[in-house]
Amino acid sequence: MTKKKFSHEVLERLFIAVEEDDIVDEHATLPKIINFQCSQEIIRSNYALCLQFWEDGFNRKDLLGLIIKQLKSSELSKKEQMQYKYIRARYKHLRFAQQLYRKKHQTGFLFSKITVFLGRFQDGFRNKQKNHVDFYGEVLRRYHLNIPVWMFVHYSLRHSQLDTAEGFIHYCREQMRTLQLLIAKPQLTGKEFHGVRKIISQQVSYYDTLRSIDPSNQDATQISRFLAAINGLMGNKHDEMVAADMANLKSYDTPAFLDDTIRSRLELLVARYPM
Template identity: 55%
Template sequence: MSSKIKWRRFPSETVQSIFTAVEEDDTINPEVSLQDEVINLQCSQDAIWSCYSLCLQFWEEGFTREGLLRLINKVLKGGELTESERMQYKYIRARYKHLRFAQRLYSKKHESHLLFRQTTVYLGHFQDAFRNGKKSNIRYYGNILRLFLSAPAWTIVRYALRHTELDNEKGFLSYRQDQIRKLQCLLSTTELTGKAFHDVRKIISQHVSYFDTARSIDPADINAHQVSQFLANINGLMGDKHDDMVADKLAGRKPYDEPSILDDNIRQPLELFLARYPL
């Protein structure tokens, strides 16, 4: 697919739908489950284009560079973000993460642009720093973000995002199935290191982002909606566990990469997801 493709534009209702889906993509609800049938993996070339288009629009229309820098600079100067500002920052970071997943999922290379990827990572580290009151980390990551959000860097990133070459149907299917095989391998051991836990979470987050996007484009897609909610429960449980792991690391209580047993309330739905996934 040409990198000069004209991206599809969606009405505000669809953009609001994906905002709602992303907001719910870590909602813990142990009551959700999967039907007996296998998960539908069919995705046409047009659907791949539509999915990336919506993710790009969701990122572009959700905030301004200047607005994000204002939040970062306020924290760097020693200020406390208000509850509204914390939510604003959270939603901006969610838009970054969703588009990063989109680049990994739909692009021909299945990787995110380096500068965009690093910005997304540092937004997370900066958030961890101000949540946990780590002033040295606030300064370190805040100053990096100011550089990454400078006008020249922003121009490079926006150009790269809008000139992403998308994969074809076969490549997209193969990539997703390869990710599930990696998930099977990661879950074959009793204990997971911090890195392995992060890798599992990354695979689940990518998949929930796809089903979030699919359900937003086609509200009648019951399969996408159901899988989205099921994965959101896993994503939420793993997110809470990750927050605890980061807090333990920052407080010096336990190294992040120390192996530990994966809780049953996370492992069991993961294994059900693998059982329903066609390979």
């Protein structure tokens, strides 16, 4: 792994980009041609920045303290909820980096579980579901955030085998072909909807990282903003689906039509992406 370190200014740009990656800008559009190129240096630099963004953003005790407070039925303050949100955002961004840049394009097992459980814990306290809060909070507190697991996860993150530039480009094109097949369907199950959202989230994380390292890359910024609009629309829909599922009103996996505002943007992305 590269030991490259980035300045505070680069980290701050990435923080702002991640904050914006679900903002729906109705006027955001794509370049007429997406010039998709990559190099080994870009892969190394992107992963190094994503790892530093995670490492420097919080410590284990910060996160554990928030979880324990919520478990004790002490509602987190607005400031603490935002702190939790930002920590989880750093986990998600690094998870996307692992899926994009690692040779096998998979997140490490423990890191993936922690990221998922952090999300379910957050869904629980947002939707006043104490059983979810208690279950996922205890799992995180007892097993995933204890010191030995934390050290093992940290070591594995710093010793990930990264893919070649050619392998990365092939992976992204395969993801876009999958996206093309999914949006050709009139209705999507919850699992398929989640699959589409995962592809978009990975792509927006890639362009967020690129534009943070090189703010003069206008194409990366433009593509990032367009993908963020899709990400935001799908995130809003996801929250509705989760709330309905938790309230036993409608199963998350019930097939449903994809909103036209989302579909039209996805179709434009697939049309302009260099397959």
